[in-house]
Structure formats: structure tokens, C-alpha cells
Amino acid sequence: MVEPNLWRVLEPLAPTLVYQRGSMIYWQGDMADRLYYLKRGKIRIFLASVDGAEHTLRIQQTGSVFGEAAFFDGGPRMSSARALEKSEIIAIPRDVLLDSLQREPGLAMAMMRALSARVRMLSSQVDSMAFLQADRRLARFLAESAPVIQCSHEELGERIGASRITITRAVQKLQQRGWIQPQYRAIRIFDPVALLDYANGETK
Known part of the structure; x- marks a missing residue:
């Protein structure tokens, strides 16, 4: 997530684009010439195999940035992004954002924190996929x-x-x-500490 006081710095950098549910923001393999700030809505980030199968990497929520990894290293997109609901997105061109990062140290630090959080999340997912049973993987997630x-x-x-x-x-x-409560297309988490203990094998 980008800190609430920083989204005002991002918003003037580019016009707000509206994507309807099911619309693609970018495809795997596209050149990464923009970074995206999700002003409102929900975006699914996924990988697509050659046979058309899709694997969800994460769901971006309101107030988050995405598309940053390939954006900063200048390579092609490694994943695709699709709107899960009507979404408002600010697509910031590379040169515009780089200039803003130089002028706004706070924004640069926020981007670094976002990248660090993404690395931690991916590392946790890899560890869980490799070593934990499904219920414990779910508990950690x-x-x-x-x-x-x-x-x-x-x-x-x-x-x-x-x-x-x-x-x-x-x-x-x-x-x-008693740790969670399923709702319609959602799950409310009551006790994240107990879930982590269970995921780590500290409780049966």
C-alpha cells in the first residue's frame, strides 16, 4: 500500500483511467513503460501458461501500486493484470515518475517499501508452496x-x-x-496470530 498522504502526489502525474470489470490493464510480455496506482477498485495479477491456464499471483486492492518490478528494470511484463471490478487507475509514464521520485524523497521511500513488501510476500509464498500442507498454507496466507x-x-x-x-x-x-468467518466471496480474519501459529506448526 502507498501511504494515504502520498497518493495525492501520484494523482496529478497522469490522468485517471477507468477500466470495467474484465478489462485487461496489461498482458504478460508487454513492455513495461508505465507504473500503475490503483485509486479505486480491485485488480487480479496472474500468470498465463501457453495452454491458456491462469495462476493468480495476488489481488491488488484500492491504494496499492502494481506493475513496478518490470517497470524499474525495463524488461517485459512477467505477469498480466485484469480488473475484477470497475476500477480507477492512474498509469504513470516512466519518465514522469522517475522525475517525481527525484523531487519527492518520501515517494521514493514509499516505492522502496512497496518493493520490499512484495519480495517478502513472494518469498513467503514460495516457502509455503514448498513445505506446508494446504490448510497451513491457507492459514499463513x-x-x-x-x-x-x-x-x-x-x-x-x-x-x-x-x-x-x-x-x-x-x-x-x-x-x-473460531479464527475466521467466511462471507460472500470474502473471509474475515479474527485471529491472525493463531493462524500463524498453526501455519508454523506450533498448534495442531
């Missing part, structure tokens, strides 16, 4: 998403590498312990 995550069971499965049926069973298990 939910703990890191507190207090609420808006996501279907199918999308959760794509995020942690499990089937929808497995996710449904894991959600029921965690709900029975």
Missing part, C-alpha cells in the same frame, strides 16, 4: 491478509496451489476453530 480478504475459494486455491474442494475443507476447519 489468511494471517497475512488480515483483517479481511475479498476472494472466492477458487481464487484462494489459485493463490496457494490447491483445489477448490481442498480450500473449502480447509476454510471449514479454520472456521471451526
Whole structure:
């Protein structure tokens, strides 16, 4: 997330674009000439295989930046981005943002924090995929998403590498312990500490 007082610095840098639900913001392989600030809405970041299968990497929420990794290294996009609902996005050209970063040290630090958080999140996902059972992977993911995550069971499965049926069973298990409460296309997290303890094997 970008700090609330900094979005005002980002907004004048480029016009606000409106994307309807299902619209593509960019495709995997596109040249990364813009960084995106999500003023309002929800964006799905995903990988697409050659056979058309898609794997969700994360869901961007209001107030976040995305598309920054390829933007800063100048390479092609490694993932695709699609609007999950009507979204307002500020697409900031490279030269405009780089000039602003030089003039606004606070904005530069915010971008560094966003990149660091992204690296930590990806490292955690890799560790979970490699070593944890599905219910413990889900527990870790939910703990890191507190207090609420808006996501279907199918999308959760794509995020942690499990089937929808497995996710449904894991959600029921965690709900029975009183740590979460499923809602319509969302899950409210009551006890992220207990979820992390469970994910780390400190409770059975």
C-alpha cells in the first residue's frame, strides 16, 4: 500500500483511467513503460501458461501500486493484470515518475517499501508452496491478509496451489476453530496470530 498522504502526489502525474470489470490493464510480455496506482477498485495479477491456464499471483486492492518490478528494470511484463471490478487507475509514464521520485524523497521511500513488501510476500509464498500442507498454507496466507480478504475459494486455491474442494475443507476447519468467518466471496480474519501459529506448526 502507498501511504494515504502520498497518493495525492501520484494523482496529478497522469490522468485517471477507468477500466470495467474484465478489462485487461496489461498482458504478460508487454513492455513495461508505465507504473500503475490503483485509486479505486480491485485488480487480479496472474500468470498465463501457453495452454491458456491462469495462476493468480495476488489481488491488488484500492491504494496499492502494481506493475513496478518490470517497470524499474525495463524488461517485459512477467505477469498480466485484469480488473475484477470497475476500477480507477492512474498509469504513470516512466519518465514522469522517475522525475517525481527525484523531487519527492518520501515517494521514493514509499516505492522502496512497496518493493520490499512484495519480495517478502513472494518469498513467503514460495516457502509455503514448498513445505506446508494446504490448510497451513491457507492459514499463513489468511494471517497475512488480515483483517479481511475479498476472494472466492477458487481464487484462494489459485493463490496457494490447491483445489477448490481442498480450500473449502480447509476454510471449514479454520472456521471451526473460531479464527475466521467466511462471507460472500470474502473471509474475515479474527485471529491472525493463531493462524500463524498453526501455519508454523506450533498448534495442531
